[in-house]
Amino acid sequence: MIVIKDLHKNYGSNQILRGIDLRVKKSEVVVVIGPSGSGKSTLLRCVNYLEVPSSGTITINGETITRSTNINKIRAEVGMVFQHFNLFPHMTVLDNITVAPISVRKKSREEAEKKAMELLVRVGLGDKAKAYPSQLSGGQQQRVAIARALAMEPQVMLFDEPTSALDPEMVNEVLDVMKDLAQSGMTMMCVTHEMGFAKQVADRVLFVDQGKILEDTNPEELFSNPKHERTKEFLAKIL
Amino acid sequence: MNSIIEYFQTIDVQFVESTAKLLLLGALVTLKITLVAVSCGVLIGLFVGIAELSNYKLLRFPAKIYVDIIRGTPLLVQIFIIYFALPSILGTRIEPYIAAVVACSINSGAYVAEIFRAGIQSIDKGQFEAGRSLGLTWSQTMSKIVIPQAFRRTIPQLGNEFIAMLKDSSLVSVIGFEELTRKGQLIIAATYRSFEIWTAVAIIYLIMTLTISQFVAYLEKKYNSDTRRK
Numbered sequence: 001m002i003v004i005k006d007l008h009k010n011y012g013s014n015q016i017l018r019g020i021d022l023r024v025k026k027s028e029v030v031v032v033i034g035p036s037g038s039g040k041s042t043l044l045r046c047v048n049y050l051e052v053p054s055s056g057t058i059t060i061n062g063e064t065i066t067r068s069t070n071i072n073k074i075r076a077e078v079g080m081v082f083q084h085f086n087l088f089p090h091m092t093v094l095d096n097i098t099v100a101p102i103s104v105r106k107k108s109r110e111e112a113e114k115k116a117m118e119l120l121v122r123v124g125l126g127d128k129a130k131a132y133p134s135q136l137s138g139g140q141q142q143r144v145a146i147a148r149a150l151a152m153e154p155q156v157m158l159f160d161e162p163t164s165a166l167d168p169e170m171v172n173e174v175l176d177v178m179k180d181l182a183q184s185g186m187t188m189m190c191v192t193h194e195m196g197f198a199k200q201v202a203d204r205v206l207f208v209d210q211g212k213i214l215e216d217t218n219p220e221e222l223f224s225n226p227k228h229e230r231t232k233e234f235l236a237k238i239l
Numbered sequence: 240m241n242s243i244i245e246y247f248q249t250i251d252v253q254f255v256e257s258t259a260k261l262l263l264l265g266a267l268v269t270l271k272i273t274l275v276a277v278s279c280g281v282l283i284g285l286f287v288g289i290a291e292l293s294n295y296k297l298l299r300f301p302a303k304i305y306v307d308i309i310r311g312t313p314l315l316v317q318i319f320i321i322y323f324a325l326p327s328i329l330g331t332r333i334e335p336y337i338a339a340v341v342a343c344s345i346n347s348g349a350y351v352a353e354i355f356r357a358g359i360q361s362i363d364k365g366q367f368e369a370g371r372s373l374g375l376t377w378s379q380t381m382s383k384i385v386i387p388q389a390f391r392r393t394i395p396q397l398g399n400e401f402i403a404m405l406k407d408s409s410l411v412s413v414i415g416f417e418e419l420t421r422k423g424q425l426i427i428a429a430t431y432r433s434f435e436i437w438t439a440v441a442i443i444y445l446i447m448t449l450t451i452s453q454f455v456a457y458l459e460k461k462y463n464s465d466t467r468r469k
Contacts, residue, residue, distance in 0.1 A: 050368050076374030086369035090388050099383060100373035145369075152373060 001026045001156060001187050002047060007056035009042055009211075016042045018211035020056070024156075027185045031198040031219070034208035035234055040191045043208065044158050047189065048078040061155060076104050079149030083161040085141040087133040087148070093120070094129040097148045105152065112151070119147040123177050139170030143177055150181075157181065159190040195239060199223060207231045246434075258426055258436070265422030266443050272418060273405045275340055280347025280404070281397070287348060288355030289381070302352065309349030315410050318342040322414045339411035339418075347404050354396045358389035391462045398455030402448045409444075419443060 002024040009017040016039045024030050032040045045051040047058060049071050058065050060074055088096050097116035101107045107115075120126050123143040125136075133141055142162055149157060159178065163171045175197050182188055182201045192198065198205050198219050205222045207215040207230075214228045223239075226232050290302035309317070322338040362385050370380030412421035423440040427433050 048372055050372060072371075072374045072376050075372055078372075080369075080372040082365055082369060082372075084363075084365055086363070086365035088366065088369070088384055088388075090391065100375060103379050103383065104374040148373070 001028070001061060002189070003057075003059040004043075004047070005057045005059075007043070007046060007058065008054045009039070009046060009051060010054045016211055017046070017053075020211075020213060022206070022213065022216075024187060024189060026155075026187055028203045029182045029186075029188045029190070029201055030204050030206060031202040032189065032191045032206045032208055033193070033195070033198065033234075034206075038208045039211040040206075040208045041160050044080075044160050044189060044191050047156075047158060048075050048080055050080075072104070076100075076152055077155045079152060079154035079157045081142070081145050081149055081157065081159045081162045083164050085133070085138070085145045085165070087141055087145055089133050091132075092129065093125070093131050093133065093136070093144050096133065096144060097151045100148070101151050116147070116151055119150050120144075122150075122180075123147050124173070137170060138166045139173045142166065142170075142174045146174075146177055146181070156187045156189070159188065159192065161191050161193070163192065163194055193238065195223070207234065209234070254430070254432075258430075258439070261422050261426060262419065262436075262439055262443060265417060265419035266447065268422075269405065269408055269418040269420075270447065272336075272339055272343060272408050272411070272416075273401065276343030276347050276408070277351075277397075277401050277404050279340075279344035280351045280400070283344065283348030284351025284353075284355050285386075287352035288359065291352060291356045292359060306349045306352050309346055310353070314342065314346050314407050315413065317346055318411055318414060321345075335411070335414045335416040338414060339408070339416045343404060343408055343411065346407075347400065350400050350403075351397070354393050354400060355389060358393035358396075359385055361392060362388050394455060394459045394462060398452060398458075401455075402451055405447060405451070406444065 002022070004020055004022040007017050007020040007022075008015070018039075020043055022030075032043065034040045042051055046053050047060070049058075049065060061077065063069065063074065065071065065074060087093075088099070091099065094113060094116055097119065098107075098109065098112040101112040101115065102109060105112075117126065117129060120129055123146055125140060125143055125147070128136060128140065128144070133144070136144065146157075146162075162178070163174050166174065171194065175194060178188070178190070178197065179201050190197070190202075202219050204216060205219045206213050207222065207226070207228070209230050215222055215226060215231050222231070223235065226235060287302045287305060290298040291306070293299050293302075318338065321342045322333060322335065326333050366384055366388065367380055370384040371377070375383065408418060409420035411418060412424060415421065417425070419440055423436045427436050430436075
């Protein structure tokens with residue numbers, strides 16, 4: 001589904017990613033952990049080209065992204081959920097969800113709204129369609145953001161620290177939606193600090209440090225028997 | 240004191256009526272030219288403002304030069320250039336109305352461009368990224384996500400620009416375009432009633448600017464009530 005080969009990303013002389021190789025299979029849930037500044041968010045943002053890699057290739061669904069690739073087509077297949085939700089504040093919840101299906105997928109308004117309502121019910125916010133984002137709590141906003149991404153019927157979902165900006169009591173409502181999504185067979189890449197989520201849902205956990213993947217294994221193995229010194233240090237600090 | 244009383248005793252009702260009519264006609268023309276100039280200015284400003292933020296030098300550079308030149312020179316001089324200087328090298332006369340509208344539009348465009356540039360820059364980068372991550376194109380993201388928010392946020396500044404242009408449009412009186420100020424001059428030339436006319440002109444300007452600023456405050460409230468961020 002996603003194949004990343006020798007991915008590098010530099011900001012000037014600052015090397016953020018230093019040779020990432022990664023394959024994510026269909027329906028796989030990959031959780032990326034690591035200290036801040038390790039490059040895990042940058043890795044995720046490279047997958048849908050919000051960050052343009054300095055070198056290396058990314059292949060999604062068999063299509064390798066090059067300069068001539070229609071990046072909008074790729075992005076339509078790759079949903080993204082942001083740390084700060086990034087809902088559109090000037091639109092209702094319903095419009096937030098339908099704007100892309102109508103503009104990109106050329107769906108009719110009725111069709112897009114029907115699908116949006118289904119998704120809102122799925123994330124437990126069926127009664128908030130006419131609300132504006134500012135009227136919702138953080139957890140509700142993030143669930144709308146997930147629904148917005150799902151409305152494009154993406155093949156892959158990327159989560160960039162989706163619960164880091166939330167009050168603690170709202171973390172679970174978002175994680176529940178993500179768990180539900182994982183069980184439905186969605187291919188997912190999640191950058192998160194929620195180790196409980198990683199243990200429970202992830203097929204693989206990657207430990208990223210200083211722009212490299214140090215460990216890539218199943219969660220039991222990583223949490224009980226980390227190979228690298230850096231991983232042990234990191235886990236000792238957060239668990 | 241006596242002289243003031245005597246002076247007002249010379250005012251007659253018919254004079255007031257006919258003058259008021261003329262001045263109000265002038266006010267209407269002032270409103271019209273301001274409306275046209277700022278509308279054109281918003282259109283110009285939108286493109287120039289976006290061009291200023293472009294990654295392409297070929298767009299950014301001319302936009303910056305336009306804004307710098309217009310904002311760095313007096314509107315009066317710009318009016319002179321368009322009305323007197325251009326015809327002298329083109330060999331054709333330009334109607335005062337055309338010259339006035341063109342000068343004011345070009346002038347307004349530069350100020351509006353700066354307003355929009357700042358407005359667009361004030362929108363969180365995450366908004367743009369969210370739009371692009373959904374597969375929206377650059378122009379779809381700008382037109383549906385970024386510009387509507389920037390526009391709402393710049394309503395107060397756009398209102399100020401409208402009021403500034405309303406007042407500055409008095410400058411086109413120098414090329415004989417008959418807006419409010421010019422109408423005042425003409426009436427005084429015929430009647431010598433300098434005090435009443437200029438006071439009346441000032442009051443009419445004041446009524447217009449105050450009304451507009453009330454309207455802008457209303458718009459600001461209306462649009463920002465449902466779009467508080469996050």
